[in-house]
Amino acid sequence: MILPIVAYGDPVLRKKATAISEDYPKLDALIENMFDTMYGARGIGLAAPQIGLPIRLFIVDATPFEDDEDLSEEERKLCSEFKKVFINAKIIEEEGDEWVFNEGCLSIPNINEDVFRKPQITIEYQDENFDKKTETFDGMVARIIQHEYDHIEGILFTDKLSVLKKRLLKSKLTKISKGNIDVAYRMKFPLAKKKR
Known part of the structure; x- marks a missing residue:
């Protein structure tokens, strides 16, 4: 099931997410819905806060x-085989x-920097079976993981930009929060005016 993606400006994107345990309700269905949502939006990663859940869960498909x-041939090969679930990373x-x-x-559509x-x-994490792993990744895969990991820490990629760049993007980010954008997937906008 495709879920709406939470847009920039929603407080859930700024929360440090909490760990979950094996008895988290309907976790398998949640993970499946996250993959459906990510693919529906043509993404390569999705973190639970982006669908409104402040939990330490994200997925990656490179x-x-x-x-x-x-990319180098070696890196392309690694990406071609890289699809993972990260819990409590x-x-x-x-x-x-x-x-x-x-x-x-995906929470900040139409902006790339x-x-x-x-x-x-x-990174230390648990997979979808709650098996503990410690693995080292590099290149593009590491970057995608870092981006998604930032989400469970309440950090957005725009936080890593210069003060000037942030100032230049401010009006675009406000438009996103209000839903004044065209986007090809379902979203929830925190400042959108409610329809009467």
């Missing part, structure tokens, strides 16, 4: 990058020289 000519290390990539976000991130991360 397969759209398997055809990206800007904690990044324990970020390493390397920061690199820039133009990022976007260059964001600097470290190229390698080590």
Whole structure:
């Protein structure tokens, strides 16, 4: 089932999400709905706060990058096989020289900006079966994970932009909050005027 994606300005996107346990109600259905929602919006990652749930859960499917000519063959291959569920994740290390990539976000449609991130991360998390993992990822996969991880920490990619860039985007972000945009997927806008 495709769920509405929460737009910029909703307080849930600014909350540090809470951990969940194995008895979280209907978790399998929630994960399936999140994948449906992400694919419906043509995304590569989705965090639970983006559908209004302040819990430490996000999903990633990097397969759209398997055809990206800007990536190395090795990185394209990794992306082609990368689809994961991350529960109660904690990044324990970020390493390397920061690199820039133009990022976007399903909660902030029609805005893409260059964001600097470290190229390698080590992350502890539980998978959909609550098996504990500690893994190291790099390149594009690491970037996607960092972006989604930021969501469960209450951070948006726009927070990583310069003061000037943020000022230039302010009116666009306000329009998004009010729902004054064209978007090809279902969204919930925090400042949209209620229809009478």
